[in-house]
Amino acid sequence: MSKRNGTVAVVTAALLLTTGCSSPGGSASGDAGAPLVIGASVSLTGDFSDSGKAVQRGYQLWADTVNAAGGILGRAVQLKIVDDASSPTQVVTNYQNLINKDRVDLTFGPFSTLLTIPASQVAKRYGYAFLAPAGGGPKMFEQNLDNYFFVQPAPTVQSGDVFVNYVLSLPADRRPKTAAYAELDDPFAAPLAENVRQKLEAAGVRTVYKQVYPSETMDLSPMMGAIAALRPDAIIAGTQNEDAYSQVKSLVQLKFSPSVLFQSNGANSPMEFPDKVGAGNTEGILSPADWFPGSKAPGSADFTAAYIKKYGGTAQSIDDSSAEAYAVGQVISAVAARTNKIDNKTIISSLHAGSWPTLLGTLSWSANGAPSGEFNLVQWQKGKLLPVFPASVAQASPEAPKPAWGG
Structure with missing residues (x-):
């Protein structure tokens, strides 16, 4: 979902491998005990800030939940969330920096199709799996990216x-x-x-x-x-x-x-x-x-209780963008549990097969990242x-x- 038009800048930065850091697109499961660093660009200001802040809450709640249970394969999840100001240009810069400078292990997507399209291209260039809680417009799937997975029940159209x-x-x-x-x-x-x-x-x-x-x-x-x-x-x-x-x-x-x-x-x-x-x-x-209070989908009741404990309010005040972002994390947790690995290649290959239970329902994806459920x-x-x-x-x-x- 989103506004304005932007083009993806050409990435010319060389990938410098640093001792002790996982390389972009490479294995994230080889650094046993080190934090699992996940980068995401989110609209904390600008036109999409209402939904962007809800996405941030969902990501953070998932990270808190898995860390309280011992992390992912024994690794504490560390989120690095940066503001893209609802700008297609800034979102490209953010993911370039997250991958090349911050050398994050994994990336999660932003809010809106407009921002997800250029962001997904950066992730593809460096071999990163790209799971996004928003970004289901037709132009997204026309890219035919094998690393992209739209974490909602169906394309937004x-x-x-x-x-x-x-x-x-x-x-x-x-x-x-x-x-x-x-x-x-x-x-x-x-x-x-x-x-x-x-x-x-x-x-x-x-x-x-x-x-x-x-x-x-x-x-x-x-x-x-x-x-x-x-x-x-x-x-x-x-x-x-x-x-x-x-x-x-x-x-x-x-x-x-x-x-x-x-x-x-x-x-x-x-x-x-x-x-x-x-x-x-x-x-x-x-x-x-795609989500509502009282949903019987896997993890929904736990998510609702944890959300209210952390952020206050009632079940009725929970934005479904938070649920979508939390579901992105659920999918990552499920891949780690099934494969006992958590690297980009494993995530991409795993999600192209089988089905994956989330609080949005059980999800599966076609070759271009389009899900096949209903709203x-x-x-x-x-x-x-x-x-x-x-x-x-x-x-x-x-x-x-x-x-x-x-x-």
């Missing part, structure tokens, strides 16, 4: 499928007849919304408006005003964080509340969303999710973000139509 399936499950007289699409020009957000549009149009839902807006757009009120004037039954928004908040605030100001409002990102942030749009303005908004649909109801579809995971019935704004 498909995360909108659960919303489509929900709409099509409704009786014909309750389905939206018209829809408007507001799409951030972003390798995650726009393709997801377009996937939804194509499937709903095929099912007879008429598109009355579609606009792709640049990431630099500061004022979304003209676009939302144009949508409100058409009064569509549904608004499908391909969003990241800040633009999702802006869309809702504009609709509240316009006093237009559609029967159905789906946002690809932003609305699924349990801590930030109510604060940014007003707690009374969340009710009925839909979004995709869930969550909805804000009475101040909580609850799974409502499919029925197998639902903790509440979907609320439709969406209530009016409540301030």
Whole structure:
């Protein structure tokens, strides 16, 4: 997931092998007893900082958990997390430095497809496995990298499928007849919304408006005003964080509340969303999710308890980006347990075979790092973000139509 465009700088730094340090891409299991140093670039500032901080919490919680149990194959996990300021240029510099200067043993991915694409290329150049909690847009998988593994249930374009399936499950007289699409020009957000549009149009839902807006757009009120004037039954928004908040605030100001409002990102942030749009303005908004409080997936209950103990709050306040980051660590732990090794070549070869249980469900990957599972649909109801579809995971019935704004 992510914003802005950037190109990957050509890496010209020579790899200098230092005595006592594991070489980039080489074995990390030969240094028995030495810390297992894992580097990650995370958006602690900039457009993605809300989700980036949640990713940082997930990584740190996993490291604390495994260290309390003796580490990975007897090696204490040491995280080196650096801020990329939500910049595709900075993320490249960060991973070059983590690999060539800090000589980390392993690398974990950043937040957003936009940042993960260039970061994964750096990792590939040096033979590093690259597991990422975000970065499932189509352009990511078009690279066909064998070292990349997207640690979510499915490519993010498909995360909108659960919303489509929900709409099509409704009786014909309750389905939206018209829809408007507001799409951030972003390798995650726009393709997801377009996937939804194509499937709903095929099912007879008429598109009355579609606009792709640049990431630099500061004022979304003209676009939302144009949508409100058409009064569509549904608004499908391909969003990241800040633009999702802006869309809702504009609709509240316009006093237009559609029967159905789906946002690809932003609305699924349990801590930030109510604060940014007003707690009374969340009710009925839909979004995709791969983890939710009360999930029965492996390790979910332990993760929830540990998160609350370390960071406070409640289960409902846990961002699923934290769960995704924690799952990255779970996969690394599982590889070490199965193979009794923890080096990049072993991780890459191991993850291309079999299946791997995580708190996001059991994951497996195709040759290009794409997972093969399904997402869930969550909805804000009475101040909580609850799974409502499919029925197998639902903790509440979907609320439709969406209530009016409540301030």
